[in-house]
Amino acid sequence: MQTSIDLPSPLGIVQTSSITSTGKILGPDYETNLKSAAKRSEEDKLFRKQNQMNDNDEFEAMEVQNGDQTSLIYYYKALKMDEELQQNENEIINIVQNRPKLGMIEGSLMKKSPHWFQGYSQRNCILRNRVFRYYNIENKKLQGVLNFDVQSFQLQEIQDKNGNTVEFILKPLGQTQKVFQFKGGTLEQTKTWVQLIKQHLQDSIGSLKVLKSLSSYERFWRFERISSLQIMEDADDGDILLFQGKDINCHIQRSLTQSSFDHIGILIRLNENQLYLFEALPLHGVGLCRWSKFVMCKWNYLYHKIIYRKLQVIRDENFKSRIHEFVTENIGKQYSFNPTKLLKFKSTMLQDPQQQQTRTFFSSELVAACYKFLNLLSKEISSTQYWPGSFSSENQKLSLQYGSLSEEYLIDFEGE
Secondary structure, three states, X not given: OOEEEOOOOOOOOOOOXXXXXXXXXXOHHHHHHHHHHHHHHHHHHHHHHHHOOOOOOOEEEEEEEEOOEEEEEEEXXXXXXOHXXXXXXXXXXXXXXXXXXXXXXXXXXXXXXXXXXXXXXXXXXXXEOOEEXXXXXXXXXXXXXEEXXXXXXXXXXXXXXXXXXXXXXXXXXXXXXOOEEEEOOOHHHHHHHHHHHHHHHHOOHHHHOOOOHHHHOOOHHHOOEEEHHHHXXXXXXXXXXXXXXXOHHHHHHHHHHOOOOOEEEEEXXXXXXXXXXXXXXXXXXXXXXXXXXXXXXXXXXXXXXXEEEOEEOOOOHHHHHHHHHHHHHHOOOOEOOOHHHHOOOEOOOOOOHHHHHOOOEOHHHHHHHHHHHOOOOOOOEOHHHOOHHHHOOOOXXXXXXXXXXXXXXXXXXXXX
């Protein structure tokens, strides 16, 4: 009887042909490449899981019979969900993928200070996509961000003797006494804000399941966060993810590069608008990982943290066609990182098709090459001169030729 490591199906249900977000119909050869790219990405993560299997409380193995062959599947015990929990997770993903865009509102509100002697201060407030943000009215700096998809909140209304709502309070659930109290300049303004906040709360993940973990962090409202499901909903071609891995090699790389990050990937929508992570991996080369599978398999456990940055550009048909061309031309390329690459400061154009076919990448080199292909980065500097940290907000020298990268959002994996 043979024992082997069995890998799950890389794409789940796959059609015999696909349609990209540009409307282009792709044949079976593309499907084959897509499957192989996804398998490479998954193999890398499963291999890394197995190398961390020194904690018996965290990992478990299960034998699966497939004909005459017995396969051994390793997984985090956290993945051993009962049918009810699995159904709940699937329902949430389905709701997020299909929920409508809600109306947004921006305007001035008065915020009550937690210190009684300071009274109220004017704040510029924005409610968009289930996230309430408020800013200092003078210096425009972000003062607080309440993400209803990441943390559950209760909405409380303070009414006058006539039953009119004069103020409202957003209270996070969990181990905190913190509250966020606001009022508008008029009763009508306060009423409008309360009505819209109710809609955003009711349509949030925080109303579908109780999320309390964020409230245990000190001053949690001061930092931008985004949920893994909001990424699934809002991310678009060219956005990036920055990773801080747990491996000793990751720690060494961060020390050498003086950066908080050791890996980077690009997000792209393929296969009927499914979101994928496009990345170069040390063991398996350039591959793709479906984001919904990354979330469900809890591969975020391989990293201390994952950061999201949105590429703020106009994504016309030419942009989408170019980035999809880069992905399809480079999936399957080998990974390579060596001193020779680091000494290459200027770009060289690879005219020979054979050279293009045998080109190799490390993670940030792949991202830089893609951004250069899109004319986002100068073609003068070699792609090998970019590290993962080069694309973080720590690097003030990064300059895109058009567009910009947003602030950093720490990804919250549904209370994990």
